[in-house]
Amino acid sequence: MSIDPAAETARWLATISPEDLERAVAYTRGGHWLLLWGAVVSIVVAWIIIRTGILSGIRDRMERRRKRPKLVSLVVGVVYLLMSWVLTLPWAIYQGWWRETQYGLTEQPLAGWLGEAALSTAISTVFAGLLIVGLYFIIRRARRLWWAWGAGLTAVAVVFMLIVSPILIEPLFNTYTPAPDGAMRDSVVELAQRTGTPDDKIFIYDGSKQSDRYTANVSGLFGSARVAMSDVMFAKGADLAEVRGVVGHEMGHYVHMHSLWMTGVLIVLAGLVFWLIDRLFPLAKRLLGANRVGDISDPAGLPVLAAIGAVIGLLLTPVTNTMIRVIESDADQFSLTHANEPDGLSKALIKTAEYRAPSPSAIEEILFYDHPSVENRIRMAMEWKATHPANAPAAAPAAAMPAR
Numbered sequence: 001m002s003i004d005p006a007a008e009t010a011r012w013l014a015t016i017s018p019e020d021l022e023r024a025v026a027y028t029r030g031g032h033w034l035l036l037w038g039a040v041v042s043i044v045v046a047w048i049i050i051r052t053g054i055l056s057g058i059r060d061r062m063e064r065r066r067k068r069p070k071l072v073s074l075v076v077g078v079v080y081l082l083m084s085w086v087l088t089l090p091w092a093i094y095q096g097w098w099r100e101t102q103y104g105l106t107e108q109p110l111a112g113w114l115g116e117a118a119l120s121t122a123i124s125t126v127f128a129g130l131l132i133v134g135l136y137f138i139i140r141r142a143r144r145l146w147w148a149w150g151a152g153l154t155a156v157a158v159v160f161m162l163i164v165s166p167i168l169i170e171p172l173f174n175t176y177t178p179a180p181d182g183a184m185r186d187s188v189v190e191l192a193q194r195t196g197t198p199d200d201k202i203f204i205y206d207g208s209k210q211s212d213r214y215t216a217n218v219s220g221l222f223g224s225a226r227v228a229m230s231d232v233m234f235a236k237g238a239d240l241a242e243v244r245g246v247v248g249h250e251m252g253h254y255v256h257m258h259s260l261w262m263t264g265v266l267i268v269l270a271g272l273v274f275w276l277i278d279r280l281f282p283l284a285k286r287l288l289g290a291n292r293v294g295d296i297s298d299p300a301g302l303p304v305l306a307a308i309g310a311v312i313g314l315l316l317t318p319v320t321n322t323m324i325r326v327i328e329s330d331a332d333q334f335s336l337t338h339a340n341e342p343d344g345l346s347k348a349l350i351k352t353a354e355y356r357a358p359s360p361s362a363i364e365e366i367l368f369y370d371h372p373s374v375e376n377r378i379r380m381a382m383e384w385k386a387t388h389p390a391n392a393p394a395a396a397p398a399a400a401m402p403a404r
């Protein structure tokens with residue numbers, strides 16, 4: 001029996017009720033605007049911090065007491081990070097908690113959300129504080145080529161975070177339990193062995209604590225890599241085909257080393273962003289009225305750097321989104337090739353449509369979508385289904401292959 005991929009795709013999309021679809025579109029489109037408003041908030045916050053003169057005041061006092069430049073950049077950096085967090089908090093609450101609650105995407109109480117926000121800020125302040133010290137050290141030493149060294153520093157920081165995140169950071173927010181024994185685990189282990197993914201690191205975590213999103217992820221690098229599925233998947237009735245489709249996708253990220261590819265691109269982008277910051281610094285300083293800030297090596301100029309970064313980050317959104325879309329599409333292809341669950345994958349994708357409207361226009365997808373649209377992903381799965389026999393010997397186990 002032959003399959004019509006377009007009709008099959010339409011059939012999947014029709015399983016979303018009109019009300020759910022309308023809400024998903026409102027949530028997704030609103031999210032595009034949040035990108036713009038987020039950049040505006042960052043600029044306003046930078047401007048307010050500059051107006052208070054607190055950073056340049058601290059710098060003056062410390063320099064009068066002949067404190068070392070590293071210490072000055074550390075203290076100014078930490079004060080900046082904390083001020084910035086407090087000033088951005090109302091926006092963060094709106095975006096991260098209130099809006100999610102309104103759309104029924106989280107049941108977390110505000111107190112819980114705030115506690116986790118404070119914890120992650122504490123962690124990132126320590127980490128970013130050290131990075132700031134490193135960055136200003138580089139600016140003072142390397143001068144003209146600081147942006148290139150800065151990109152190198154970013155690479156070290158990103159790889160470090162990738163490695164330690166699943167070991168040291170993620171367990172602070174969620175509980176990760178190995179997938180329980182049973183048919184699902186057996187099937188996932190078999191898939192892992194066939195694809196060369198560590199089969200002892202398949203976890204289920206209590207993602208429902210923070211969000212009702214149907215999701216799974218892969219994180220870590222080298223020995224710390226692991227695949228984790230949110231318990232929301234099972235609360236929303238994930239069956240074996242779905243789990244295989246989703247886990248196959250996550251294994252694709254692992255086997256094709258997508259995080260390393262992303263890191264590589266990120267280093268190039270970081271170099272570009274730092275270079276642009278270097279060029280735009282005098283102009284941005286004037287526009288923000290930062291008269292008490294010296295040249296780019298002055299840590300009191302951090303808000304100026306942040307404001308430029310916010311604008312460039314916004315403009316680069318389509319570039320980073322496109323890069324991630326390519327990777328996501330590759331992971332889908334991996335899932336189809338190795339798990340061969342086009343219907344399982346589609347069923348899972350339909351459940352993600354509540355937070356990613358399924359059928360954006362091409363331009364909307366290019367600009368704003370960090371995953372290919374659900375419609376395009378399902379069509380790819382259905383095209384696969386049309387040309388490949390149903391499960392069983394999808395990718396035959398190596399032992400069954402004729403010897404070459």
Ligand SMILES: [Zn+2]
Binds near residue numbers: 250
């Ligand atoms: Zn993915």
